Amino acid sequence: MSLASWQWDNFADLKDKQLNRIILSESHNSGSYNLDMNINIPNYHSCIIRFVQKLMFFSSFLANWSICQDQTIYNQLKMGIRSFDWRVTKINDTYRLHHTFVGNDLNSYLNEYVRFFKEHPNEFVVIRVQKDLYGSGYWKDISKHKEFRKLVYNTYKITYDELRKKNKNIIFVNRNDFKKSYIEKDYINIDTALKRAESWLLNEVPHFDKDDYITYNTNITPSPYDFFSSILSYSNPLYLIICLYILINRCYKKKNIIKIISNPVNILLVIMIGILVLNYKFSYGLDSREPNNQNRMIDVLKKNKNYIQYITSVSMDFPTDKNIRWVINQNFQQDKY
Numbered sequence: 001m002s003l004a005s006w007q008w009d010n011f012a013d014l015k016d017k018q019l020n021r022i023i024l025s026e027s028h029n030s031g032s033y034n035l036d037m038n039i040n041i042p043n044y045h046s047c048i049i050r051f052v053q054k055l056m057f058f059s060s061f062l063a064n065w066s067i068c069q070d071q072t073i074y075n076q077l078k079m080g081i082r083s084f085d086w087r088v089t090k091i092n093d094t095y096r097l098h099h100t101f102v103g104n105d106l107n108s109y110l111n112e113y114v115r116f117f118k119e120h121p122n123e124f125v126v127i128r129v130q131k132d133l134y135g136s137g138y139w140k141d142i143s144k145h146k147e148f149r150k151l152v153y154n155t156y157k158i159t160y161d162e163l164r165k166k167n168k169n170i171i172f173v174n175r176n177d178f179k180k181s182y183i184e185k186d187y188i189n190i191d192t193a194l195k196r197a198e199s200w201l202l203n204e205v206p207h208f209d210k211d212d213y214i215t216y217n218t219n220i221t222p223s224p225y226d227f228f229s230s231i232l233s234y235s236n237p238l239y240l241i242i243c244l245y246i247l248i249n250r251c252y253k254k255k256n257i258i259k260i261i262s263n264p265v266n267i268l269l270v271i272m273i274g275i276l277v278l279n280y281k282f283s284y285g286l287d288s289r290e291p292n293n294q295n296r297m298i299d300v301l302k303k304n305k306n307y308i309q310y311i312t313s314v315s316m317d318f319p320t321d322k323n324i325r326w327v328i329n330q331n332f333q334q335d336k337y
Contacts, residue, residue, distance in 0.1 A: 003080030003321075007326055008122035008162070013332055015161035019171060020213050022160065024126060024311040025327045026083035027076050028219045029068035031097025031109055037063055039091055039102050045149040064285025065222055066099045068317040073112040080324045082124070083215075088131040088138045095138045108139050117151055122165055124158060126313070128215070130175045157211055168326045178213035178312075179204075188223040190293050197300050201307045214310055218297035219290065219317040244273060274316040290317040298323050305333075 001009055007022075013042055014022055034325035039060045071079060088106070090097045095106040117123065127217055131138060153168035163169075197216065208214055247269040294316050314327045 001325075001328075003324065003328075004078045005120050005123060006080055007082065007124060008120070009106060010332065011160070011164075013123070015164075018159055018211075018311045019124065019126065019156040020051055020211070023308065023311055023327055023330045024083040024255060024313045025081050025319060025324045026128075026215065026315040027069050027081050027319060028085050028217070028315045028317050029087060029099040030073065030076065030081075030084040031086065031103045032067050032099035033069040033071060034103055035063050035066055035099070036100040036103065037101060039096075061285075063101065064287070065227065066101050066286075068099060068219070068286060068290075070318060073109050074116055077113070077116040077120075077123075077125070079239065079319070080328060081319065081322065082226065082317070083126045083128065083315070085315060086127055086129045090137070097140050103242055106138060107145060109144045110142065114145075114147045114171065121167075121169070122164060124160070124169050124171065126171045126173055126213070128173045128178060128213075128313075156213065163269045173213050178215055179208055179216060180215040180315075182215075182217040182219075184221060187217065187219070188221050190220050190296060194296060195295075198304065201300065201304050205307055205310045208310065212312075214312045215315050216297075216311050216313070218294040218299065218323075219315060220293045222277060222286070224278065231306050247273065287318050291320055294318070294320065294323060298326065308333075 007014060031140075068313075069076065073084070073267050076084075087098050089096055089102065091102055096102045096104065097106065098108060113125070125280060129138075148170075151169040153163060153166060153171055156171045156173065181197050181200040183196060186192045205214060248261070248267060250266060250269075296315070301311075301314070314323075
């Protein structure tokens with residue numbers, strides 16, 4: 001099966017299904033594969049982040065923890081991704097996709113969709129839009145792009161066959177029109193996210209309406225602990241050596257063990273050393289851990305196969321070929337409800 005044309009290749013099996021009853025692989029923060037750290041982020045973000053963005057060393061660190069994909073939109077489409085998570089903002093009178101930090105201008109992404117659908121005119125995608133307080137007027141820019149605009153249809157409550165007869169390829173879904181497993185407080189840790197995901201599948205999903213757009217999230221939001229450990233260790237083992245030297249030097253000068261272990265500075269140094277030793281792997285950003293988290297979250301779906309029939313999209317950071325194929329194949333394992 002060609003991932004670039006998997007929908008049309010399986011048209012006979014999919015044609016009579018409503019679009020939200022076809023399971024799609026989704027890229028989370030789809031446009032964050034190329035962040036421009038030289039462009040100021042919106043001023044509603046923390047002043048600390050806006051300051052650190054200007055520091056050359058930490059700028060690349062922040063980018064690594066904000067980039068959720070390593071492929072362009074066009075390449076994601078070729079990989080079989082058919083649902084996209086857009087975060088729209090406006091910077092200097094230009095609409096852009098962003099994940100805290102901003103990516104390309106919106107028009108450049110539209111061109112990638114147009115390019116793909118010229119090559120694969122029978123495929124379709126869903127774009128889930130989340131906009132910040134500056135991004136409300138983005139539709140005017142879309143309307144100006146005539147090639148893209150003519151591909152857009154206004155509802156997913158239509159079958160694949162009906163969509164093809166209308167020669168349309170793109171459906172937009174607003175953030176208030178879909179259900180998702182993601183709850184921020186649970187999705188900062190893989191263990192709590194796994195529990196939340198399974199509870200959501202078993203207890204909430206079966207009660208959703210058939211017309212709902214239902215997204216299962218495999219992405220895990222970094223915790224402050226991750227950021228702290230990563231900043232300390234990022235690309236510089238010298239920090240570990242310095243911390244060890246300071247700690248040993250301080251302990252050598254103080255012979256009183258009680259004073260050593262009760263000193264706040266020594267306690268902080270021990271904590272920092274522990275973080276550096278145990279969490280150096282986090283310094284390389286989301287790409288260093290999200291595929292593994294993704295596998296574990298997919299395992300929840302595999303464990304509860306009877307509930308996959310309800311899902312519309314499976315959202316992933318750095319989606320792997322193996323998981324994309326697995327999600328697609330679920331369309332042909334059982335009847336969707």
